[in-house]
Amino acid sequence: MNRTLYKILLRSKNSTIVWISYVIVGGYMGYLLWYLWSRYISEPVSSYRMLVSFLVIWLCTIAAIYQIPDQLCTNRYIKNVLCYPISHKIIVSAILVRIAVIQFGICFMAFGSQFLFSPQQGKDALLAGITCWLLVCIGDMAIALISIIISRFSPVSFEGYGFISFQYGSFLAVVILAVRAIVPILSQTDILLQMREIWRPEKYLFSILLSFFMLMICLGIAIKYWYIRGYLNVQNFQYGSVGKEIKPTRIKNPYWLIEWKRVTRNKELVFFSNIKNLLTIVVLSILLFQNFGQFRLEGVYVMEMLPLVSCCAVNTISSTAYSGDMNRFYYAFLPISERKIFLWKTVQGFFFGESTVLLFWIGIILFRSIPVVDACLLLAYGSLMNYACSWMGGFLDYKAPRMANSTNELLHGNTGKIIVLLVSIALTVMEIYLTDKQIISVSLLPFAVITSICVVMIEVSCCMFGKEVFHD
Amino acid sequence: MVRKILKSMLGDNLTENNEKLAMVNFGIILIMFVVSAVMLFFLPEQIPILHNGATNYPVPSVLGVWLFPLIALIINMTFIKQGRLSKMNSAIFGILLIVMLMFYFSVM
Numbered sequence: 097m098n099r100t101l102y103k104i105l106l107r108s109k110n111s112t113i114v115w116i117s118y119v120i121v122g123g124y125m126g127y128l129l130w131y132l133w134s135r136y137i138s139e140p141v142s143s144y145r146m147l148v149s150f151l152v153i154w155l156c157t158i159a160a161i162y163q164i165p166d167q168l169c170t171n172r173y174i175k176n177v178l179c180y181p182i183s184h185k186i187i188v189s190a191i192l193v194r195i196a197v198i199q200f201g202i203c204f205m206a207f208g209s210q211f212l213f214s215p216q217q218g219k220d221a222l223l224a225g226i227t228c229w230l231l232v233c234i235g236d237m238a239i240a241l242i243s244i245i246i247s248r249f250s251p252v253s254f255e256g257y258g259f260i261s262f263q264y265g266s267f268l269a270v271v272i273l274a275v276r277a278i279v280p281i282l283s284q285t286d287i288l289l290q291m292r293e294i295w296r297p298e299k300y301l302f303s304i305l306l307s308f309f310m311l312m313i314c315l316g317i318a319i320k321y322w323y324i325r326g327y328l329n330v331q332n333f334q335y336g337s338v339g340k341e342i343k344p345t346r347i348k349n350p351y352w353l354i355e356w357k358r359v360t361r362n363k364e365l366v367f368f369s370n371i372k373n374l375l376t377i378v379v380l381s382i383l384l385f386q387n388f389g390q391f392r393l394e395g396v397y398v399m400e401m402l403p404l405v406s407c408c409a410v411n412t413i414s415s416t417a418y419s420g421d422m423n424r425f426y427y428a429f430l431p432i433s434e435r436k437i438f439l440w441k442t443v444q445g446f447f448f449g450e451s452t453v454l455l456f457w458i459g460i461i462l463f464r465s466i467p468v469v470d471a472c473l474l475l476a477y478g479s480l481m482n483y484a485c486s487w488m489g490g491f492l493d494y495k496a497p498r499m500a501n502s503t504n505e506l507l508h509g510n511t512g513k514i515i516v517l518l519v520s521i522a523l524t525v526m527e528i529y530l531t532d533k534q535i536i537s538v539s540l541l542p543f544a545v546i547t548s549i550c551v552v553m554i555e556v557s558c559c560m561f562g563k564e565v566f567h568d
Numbered sequence: 569m570v571r572k573i574l575k576s577m578l579g580d581n582l583t584e585n586n587e588k589l590a591m592v593n594f595g596i597i598l599i600m601f602v603v604s605a606v607m608l609f610f611l612p613e614q615i616p617i618l619h620n621g622a623t624n625y626p627v628p629s630v631l632g633v634w635l636f637p638l639i640a641l642i643i644n645m646t647f648i649k650q651g652r653l654s655k656m657n658s659a660i661f662g663i664l665l666i667v668m669l670m671f672y673f674s675v676m
Contacts, residue, residue, distance in 0.1 A: 117645060121638050128631065132618070136625055496656070511656045 101182070101190040105173050122201065126209025134214075145210070145221065146291045147278075149228045152206045154274045156199040156232040157239075161266050164236060165243040165259055167191045169330045184323050185316065192240060196233055203229040227297035230304050237311045239266075244318045247326030255330050351432075351440040358421050359413055359444060374452070377406045397541050398528055400460055400474060405524045407452045408482040409517040414445025414489035418497040434566040438494060439559060445486035453478040473541045480548035481520060487555040488516045494566075523547065589653040593644045596661040600637040600668060607672045608633055615675050636668040 133144050168191055177187065207225030211218045242262065250258040280287055347353055418424050418441075427434065457475050460466065466474070492512040527547055531540040538546075558565060571587060614626035617635055626632075640661060647657055 114645065117641060121642055124634060124638055128627070128635070131627060131631065132625065135627075511654075511660075 101177070101186065102194050104177060105167070105171060105187070105190065118201070119205075122205035123209060123212075126205045127212055129206075130209050130214075145207075145224045146295050148206050148210070149224060149231075149295075150274075150277065152203055152228050153231055153235070154270065156202055157235050157270055158267065159199070160195060160232075160236045160239050161263055161270065163195055164192070164239045165263055167195075168240060169243050169247045169327055170259065172331070174327060175331065178324070184319050188240070188315075188319050188323065192236060195236060196229075199232045199236070200229055203232065223297045223301075227301060227304060230301075230308055234304070234308055234311055237308075237315050241311070241315050241318055244315075244322050244326050247330045248322040249326075252329050252332055255332075259330070349440070351436045352444070354421075354423060354437070355417070355441050355444045358423075359448070377403060377410065396539070397470070397474065400464070401477065401524055401528075401540075401544060402521065404453065404456055404460075404474070404478045405481050405485075405520045406517065407456050408449060408478065408485040409489075409520045410513050411445050411449040411482075411486050411489050411516070412513070413448045414442060414486040415493055415512040415516065417441040417445065417490045418493045424497065435559060435563070438490060438566060442483070442487045442490045445490060446483045449482045449486055450479060453482050470541060473545055477541065477545050477548055480545065480552050484548060484551045484555060485516050485520055487552075487559075488519060489513065492516070523551070586653040589655070589658055590644075590648060592658045593647070593653070593661050596658070596665055597637060597640045597644060600640055600665055601634075603665075603669065603672075604633045604637055610676055611672060612675065636664065636671075640664055 130144075168188065174187060203225050207221045207228070210221040243259070246258045246262055247255065417438075427437065453475075457471075457478055460474065461471055489512050492515060496512075524544070527544045528540060530536045531538065531543055536543055608629055611629045611633065613629060615629050615632045616624035616626045617632045618625040644661070647653055
């Protein structure tokens with residue numbers, strides 16, 4: 097029954113072949129991870145069980161923070177089954193059990209692979225896996241409990257913002273805590289040995305079980321007395337604006353408004369996608385910096401320019417400008433200018449991207465001693481490339497919008513982003529090469545600024561004079 | 569089988585176009601698996617799968633050779649799940665196949 101209910105509540109179903117594929121892939125990845133650790137890190141394999149537990153808990157908690165509040169409290173399909181004689185506990189358990197099963201799979205992949213890798217430590221791996229899963233379940237129940245408390249006790253007008261703050265706040269807290277914990281562990285492996293002495297699953301299993309059952313009782317009480325009322329409060333928040341009296345206003349710029357509404361009503365697009373972009377940039381920068389010797393790229397501001405241009409290139413707002421805009425179907429027969437729409441879409445993409453550029457620039461100024469003129473040139477370069485990339489992303493999405501069936505806009509426009517990233521990095525590498533080989537007798541930063549001005553001018557000219565391009 | 573997977577993942581959004589694209593993607597992934605299996609006979613005992621600057625991290629070929637096809641399989645599942653099947657994405661699988669072949673020839 098839980099399975100059927102889950103399908104009704106979340107409109108989601110997977111075939112057996114898909115699950116088998118996930119199991120094979122998970123098993124392989126887990127085995128590979130254990131192999132690499134045992135081969136290339138000198139500490140005994142058992143020391144890494146703690147690290148694996150930590151990574152698994154981190155991964156599962158992030159998934160739970162993202163899924164549980166959405167599936168439990170803001171899920172509109174729950175309303176459809178409330179009229180049937182189904183207990184509230186069954187509704188909540190159908191959702192929580194499903195998430196717990198997926199998390200069990202993740203734990204099994206992580207620790208089961210260790211069992212395959214070194215069968216003599218199978219008992220320890222099993223115990224660590226069970227403890228880890230119980231901790232993850234405790235986390236799930238805590239998240240569910242907090243969600244129910246927010247939905248029941250926060251004022252109806254504040255409900256939605258409460259959920260957004262809870263989800264994003266806890267997400268950021270978990271990420272920051274994890275980074276602060278993992279970096280010292282990986283840099284000083286003796287910490288692992290110390291932690292192995294402190295963390296013994298068999299020692300803490302009873303306390304964990306006790307917490308598990310206590311939290312389960314608390315959650316049961318919360319579901320019985322607060323859940324449904326809280327759920328209806330959240331639904332009222334969503335539809336509360338219908339009855340609100342709207343003051344008559346004069347829309348000065350409808351083009352700006354269309355894009356502004358598209359961006360601001362999608363929290364994933366603004367928040368998670370920017371987090372994802374920042375992570376991409378960090379990974380990309382690390383890869384680029386580590387391999388500079390092989391690329392033979394040398395110059396005074398090379399280390400600053402490449403990450404800066406990567407920041408500009410991965411602009412979700414511009415790369416989803418059309419594929420994420422449901423209104424685009426009406427543009428063809430409404431008396432509106434395609435060029436103006438495009439212009440304001442790129443301008444908004446520029447403004448949202450500029451916040452990342454400014455953050456990056458402030459970071460550079462704070463941590464590196466750069467002359468004032470060069471700092472200004474770097475900002476000008478970042479801003480110009482930001483507009484250039486926003487234009488390119490928007491143009492690619494205008495000419496080839498993605499026809500996705502999914503409503504999840506988080507990952508929209510990735511292909512466009514990759515193309516913009518490749519083009520912008522290729523342009524920067526070309527600038528570095530030309531100045532490094534002294535083919536152009538200007539220093540790198542002024543030359544890069546001049547090039548980016550030229551690129552922006554070409555793009556603006558195309559927008560101003562290319563009527564055919566925009567079917568205007 | 570592909571149709572069943574697509575039906576279960578996409579439901580009513582299953583169209584003739586995305587079915588065809590999924591077939592193409594699965595076909596490329598199948599080729600990747602077959603090529604990897606064949607290349608096992610020609611590859612050295614160990615192949616590098618990671619590198620940090622100048623340091624390489626080799627693993628046995630029997631283990632490392634499946635990395636590319638499995639990554640492609642995960643990406644394809646994700647594309648299907650999110651309804652993101654497109655010609656561009658199929659082209660990316662083609663590029664991945666070429667990259668895989670180039671990598672194998674470079675380590676031979």
